[in-house]
Amino acid sequence: MARTVGSSGERTHAEIRRVARKLIRQQGFDAMSVRQLADEVGIQSGALYRYIGSKQALLGDVMVTHIQSLLDEWLGVADNSPNDPIGALKYFAQFHIRYHAARVDDTFLFYREVRSLAPKDAETVRDIRRRYEECLKEVIQSGIDQGVFPKQDIKLTRMAIFGLLASVYTWFDEDGETSLDEVCAFCANWSVSMALTPQKIQSSHQLSA
Numbered sequence: 001m002a003r004t005v006g007s008s009g010e011r012t013h014a015e016i017r018r019v020a021r022k023l024i025r026q027q028g029f030d031a032m033s034v035r036q037l038a039d040e041v042g043i044q045s046g047a048l049y050r051y052i053g054s055k056q057a058l059l060g061d062v063m064v065t066h067i068q069s070l071l072d073e074w075l076g077v078a079d080n081s082p083n084d085p086i087g088a089l090k091y092f093a094q095f096h097i098r099y100h101a102a103r104v105d106d107t108f109l110f111y112r113e114v115r116s117l118a119p120k121d122a123e124t125v126r127d128i129r130r131r132y133e134e135c136l137k138e139v140i141q142s143g144i145d146q147g148v149f150p151k152q153d154i155k156l157t158r159m160a161i162f163g164l165l166a167s168v169y170t171w172f173d174e175d176g177e178t179s180l181d182e183v184c185a186f187c188a189n190w191s192v193s194m195a196l197t198p199q200k201i202q203s204s205h206q207l208s209a
Helices: 008-025 034-041 047-050 056-082 085-101 104-116 119-145 155-173 180-196 204-208
Strands: none
Touching: 008 034, 008 056, 008 104, 008 180, 034 047, 034 119, 047 056, 047 085, 047 155, 056 119, 056 155, 085 119, 085 155, 085 180, 104 155, 104 180
16 A cells, blocks of 8 residues: 655654554554554555554553653743742643643543553653652642742642642533633632642541531
8 A cells, every 4th residue: 555644754653643542542552453553544554563663662652752742841831830839830730731621632542541551651651740740749849938838748739639630631521611711710729729728637536526
């Protein structure tokens, strides 16, 4: 079969990733076949392996690219963050939501197929994710250092905030009654509320009193 996407190797590789993301979203990584992928891209199955190495390696490429793009985009705009801790936390929260709202399909693919990664790729994804999560930790720590946020278990606060933000892509409907701006403002305010609320562990006696 003649190539239909141009002679540029870089362009062909990009097309392979695009089609792979579509097929994986539609039917899952395990069900997607290399032959099907090659047919949709417009190249021979044998030629496909020159670009991807293996089907498993292709998944790793797609997943690592997604999470690395998230980190890179944040680092590219982080300097524009407000100087005050509350504004900085709202800025981070809104960035996270808008990034994923613009990539709902890829975000769904990422969370569904992360379990299918090879161990080496899974470790790479975890490392990049940790670096991204450290960015939120730094925002919260800065607020504590400036006396704006109370002393707290930063890891707990960070996990709670990410839990809130990460869920948005599962229910937000761009055609729904609530706009993306409203969702961003709501979640940003809740993120600040979490950081402003000191965690106090109460005994069962206190809870039942």
